[in-house]
Amino acid sequence: MVDELITVRDWLRWAVSRFNEADLFYGHGTDNAYDEAAWLILATLHLPRNQLDPWLDAKLARNERLAVLNLLQQRIARRLPTAYLVQEAWLGPFRFHVDERVIVPRSYFAELLEDGFAPWIEDPSHVGSALDLCTGSGCLAIVMAHAFPNAEVDAIDISPSALAVARRNIADYGLEDSVHAIESDLFAAVPGKRYDLIISNPPYVTAEAMAALPPEYRHEPSLALAAGEDGLDVVRRILAEAKQHLNPGGVIAIEVGHNRDLVDAAFPELPMMWLDTETAEGKVFLVAGDDLP
Numbered sequence: 001m002v003d004e005l006i007t008v009r010d011w012l013r014w015a016v017s018r019f020n021e022a023d024l025f026y027g028h029g030t031d032n033a034y035d036e037a038a039w040l041i042l043a044t045l046h047l048p049r050n051q052l053d054p055w056l057d058a059k060l061a062r063n064e065r066l067a068v069l070n071l072l073q074q075r076i077a078r079r080l081p082t083a084y085l086v087q088e089a090w091l092g093p094f095r096f097h098v099d100e101r102v103i104v105p106r107s108y109f110a111e112l113l114e115d116g117f118a119p120w121i122e123d124p125s126h127v128g129s130a131l132d133l134c135t136g137s138g139c140l141a142i143v144m145a146h147a148f149p150n151a152e153v154d155a156i157d158i159s160p161s162a163l164a165v166a167r168r169n170i171a172d173y174g175l176e177d178s179v180h181a182i183e184s185d186l187f188a189a190v191p192g193k194r195y196d197l198i199i200s201n202p203p204y205v206t207a208e209a210m211a212a213l214p215p216e217y218r219h220e221p222s223l224a225l226a227a228g229e230d231g232l233d234v235v236r237r238i239l240a241e242a243k244q245h246l247n248p249g250g251v252i253a254i255e256v257g258h259n260r261d262l263v264d265a266a267f268p269e270l271p272m273m274w275l276d277t278e279t280a281e282g283k284v285f286l287v288a289g290d291d292l293p
Contacts, residue, residue: 240293
């Protein structure tokens with residue numbers, strides 16, 4: 001097979017066929033076999049992810065073919081997400097190192113931060129302190145640092161392994177002076193500290209959903225996914241403590257995926273606003289600090 005599949009086009013066709021045959025699951029940066037195969041092949045060959053056409057008829061050296069085959073077979077046999085195989089993930093234009101110590105970055109906050117979190121943040125330059133709670137790979141903290149150039153950004157996570165990845169990404173972007181990775185069980189390590197903006201993409205997967213996860217998602221750390229029977233164990237703790245960590249006029253926004261109905265039922269008296277993006281509705285809610293219990 002290595003001697004028969006010569007060009008990028010050959011390997012792309014073969015990969016899509018095998019991915020479909022294996023009935024792989026997507027959701028860690030792509031949603032179909034073609035895009036997944038293209039990403040894996042281009043990354044393995046150290047080619048730009050957004051440029052496929054110029055290379056389709058390029059002939060691969062034998063060592064390149066072997067490298068591509070190795071990762072394609074791992075994607076099929078081990079059901080490892082491509083992000084782990086090539087150790088990269090993207091949020092918009094931002095590239096991050098990832099491995100199995102962290103979940104693969106995917107968050108609607110990336111879209112919300114493109115415009116400096118407008119209109120809930122009137123002037124991004126006036127944000128002096130921000131917090132990414134449950135930071136994982138540090139991806140959202142880094143995006144926040146770009147959105148709010150004058151802000152000191154804290155990136156908190158309970159997992160020391162995840163924070164090792166976050167620190168690597170922070171260093172890759174040269175943001176060590178403005179983004180601070182902190183090991184903490186939510187707010188425990190920052191008593192009395194207050195922020196203009198808190199965002200969180202916490203664990204929110206329900207027990208039922210955890211039991212039904214496809215193999216690809218089972219490679220991710222369960223600590224970053226599971227959140228009790230209704231998926232809101234961590235959200236409840238965040239909302240109970242957040243008020244004392246927000247400056248006057250500050251806001252908190254929390255991503256909960258498909259759990260909007262569960263959130264509405266759990267907090268019927270909480271004045272919250274559900275935020276929409278270009279790709280989704282009702283996946284993130286926002287609460288003003290003054291409205292928190």
